[in-house]
Amino acid sequence: MFETMRASFQAMAHAGDVPTIFQYGFVINALFCAVVLGPVLGGVGTMVVTKRMAFFSQAIGNAALTGVALGVLLGESYTSPYATLFGFCLLFGIVLNYTRGKTGMSADTLIGVFLSISLAAGACLLLFVSAKVNTHVLESVLFGSILTVNDVDIVVLLCVTFLCLVVGLPLYNQMLLGSLNVSLAGVRGVRVKLLEYLFIIMITVLTVASVKIVGAVLVEALLLIPAAAARNISRSLKGFFGWSVLFATVSCIAGIIIPMQWDIPVPSGGAIILVAAAFFVVTTVLRSSLTVFNEARVS
Amino acid sequence: MNPHAAVSLPNDCPRNFIEFQNVGLKLGGTPILENVTFGVAPQTIHCLIGPNGGGKTSLLRSLLGQMPHSGTIRINGACKIGYVPQFLEMDRTLPVSVLDFIAVSCQRRPAFMGLSKRWRDKAFEALERVGLKNKATRKIGSLSGGERQRVLFAQALLPMPDLLILDEPMASMDETGIRVFEKIVCDLCLSGVTIFWVHHDISQVRRVAHNVTCLNRSVLFDGAVGDVLTGERLMGVYSQEPVQNFVTSQHSAQLAMGAADV
CATH class of the missing domain: 3.40.50.300 (P-loop containing nucleotide triphosphate hydrolases)
Incomplete structure (x- = not known):
């Protein structure tokens, strides 16, 4: 199926119907991922911002580093060590949330500790295994590389996206209510604890699926920045969600196309986040200069 | 009354x-x-x-x-059961309107897709009851503390509780x-x-x-x-005051005394 899609785009590129960069199969792969990934990250991002879990997703991103290193150590294919990645990141997220629930420690302290541990372990392991593999692998894990996106990655991404839609959409309100007021959510029949874990699993699998495109270090930025930019200029959930999806999708696409088009040798992850950051800067300026967005501050 | x-x-x-x-x-x-x-x-x-x-x-x-x-x-x-909590702790800058909050509380359809037909009229009815119909599209963060409590009250009436x-x-x-x-x-x-x-x-x-x-x-x-x-x-x-931290005891006792005098 992917082969047919690529072939038809390449044919169109040769015929001049679409820009010439579409004659490369890897560009089509990467753009396809961007179109799938952008909306999901943008949508889930609104929840991450509302639930104040940006820092948490950062920790998961760092855990992905360790996951990749472990995968290479355990002999998985170093371009897509998904078993270890999913396994380690899920374990990491669940243990972190469990510890938070059990100890009652403040989230930022606990996440800070976990984040540092995973970063330290990831750095040690990655440098240890980098002797065995090409250092470009390291770079692509850290900052994303569209050159390495293959069919396996696309299938993983599609599965994860499908899961997130099936789980996330019907439970969106309940997850939100749980973060606004636990008692109220309880009365409404929301199983707050269970949904907390489900949400963490959602962030984790999304992070893992995005590592190839955006990179482990920067993936959480794509969960956070488009939503933060959207929040600047929205007055309702509809706007918040809509803008966030739009910003995330445009960032993903532009971050892949711009370096390609102008031959700028930068990793896709960095470029994607810089585009998203531009949206954030513009919306922040808009917010501070236009009173229409400032009703919360005025009163 | x-x-x-x-x-x-x-x-x-x-x-x-x-x-x-x-x-x-x-x-x-x-x-x-x-x-x-x-x-x-x-x-x-x-x-x-x-x-x-x-x-x-x-x-x-x-x-x-x-x-x-x-x-x-x-x-x-x-x-x-309808429940009105003490307060709603929420980031004031969060773009959640009054109607969004009602949608989040009552319906399954994601709130960013708007209130479903089933709840729309009832939501406005409840908001009218608490005197907030004209602020339905305002951000919750821009409401006063008392108004926010009234939104919480409106949500507790959807559906009408026993x-x-x-x-x-x-x-x-x-x-x-x-x-x-x-x-x-x-x-x-x-x-x-x-x-x-x-x-x-x-x-x-x-x-x-x-x-x-x-x-x-x-x-x-x-x-x-x-x-x-x-x-x-x-x-x-x-x-x-057998229990510590009883801040409002004196105030309440005064109220009680006043009421008893009447």
Whole structure:
């Protein structure tokens, strides 16, 4: 199926119907991922911002580093060590949330500790295994590389996206209510604890699926920045969600196309986040200069 | 306004709507509730009073099934519960409008897709009832504390509950807001809703409640307002202060005294 899609785009590129960069199969792969990934990250991002879990997703991103290193150590294919990645990141997220629930420690302290541990372990392991593999692998894990996106990655991404839609959409309100007021959510029949874990699993699998495109270090930025930019200029959930999806999708696409088009040798992850950051800067300026967005501050 | 005149108290009703039996709760080895036993009659306004730290909110959370209590709490008959929390803690800059919040609370369809047809009219009706219809599209963060409480109240009426649980929802309200609130609660009671209300303002309890229970770790007194809410008794409760951190004791005792004088 992917082969047919690529072939038809390449044919169109040769015929001049679409820009010439579409004659490369890897560009089509990467753009396809961007179109799938952008909306999901943008949508889930609104929840991450509302639930104040940006820092948490950062920790998961760092855990992905360790996951990749472990995968290479355990002999998985170093371009897509998904078993270890999913396994380690899920374990990491669940243990972190469990510890938070059990100890009652403040989230930022606990996440800070976990984040540092995973970063330290990831750095040690990655440098240890980098002797065995090409250092470009390291770079692509850290900052994303569209050159390495293959069919396996696309299938993983599609599965994860499908899961997130099936789980996330019907439970969106309940997850939100749980973060606004636990008692109220309880009365409404929301199983707050269970949904907390489900949400963490959602962030984790999304992070893992995005590592190839955006990179482990920067993936959480794509969960956070488009939503933060959207929040600047929205007055309702509809706007918040809509803008966030739009910003995330445009960032993903532009971050892949711009370096390609102008031959700028930068990793896709960095470029994607810089585009998203531009949206954030513009919306922040808009917010501070236009009173229409400032009703919360005025009163 | 006064529900006593209009409602004949269902004393003949054999079953209480809510029954607390020997309810106990310990948190970290500290007893919060001990042997709490009382009942809430159906279709009445039942207030729970007592010093701060006396376990009112803990009892409420036990009732809602959110605390690992001992003993039994039974709600007789299947019923829809409406709940108005003390406050809504929320980032003021979050782009959640009043209607969004209602959608988040009631419906399954993701709130960013708007209120479903099923809830739209009812939501506006409830907002009109609390006097916020004209602010339906405003951000919750831009509302005053009292207005926010009224949004919480509106949400508790969707769907119309059989049991309405209020957890001191009027702490941040002005006098007008309080009167509006009282009127709606009394009207709801008249239409058959049972109200269980954690309260700190004794004079208002006198004004609206049928029955009152005073809680300070265990039940100090319980009964019809006219019978049990005497000035000396309240002085006794609020001046002993067996539980620390009782900030509003003096204020409440003064209110009680004032009310008793009248």
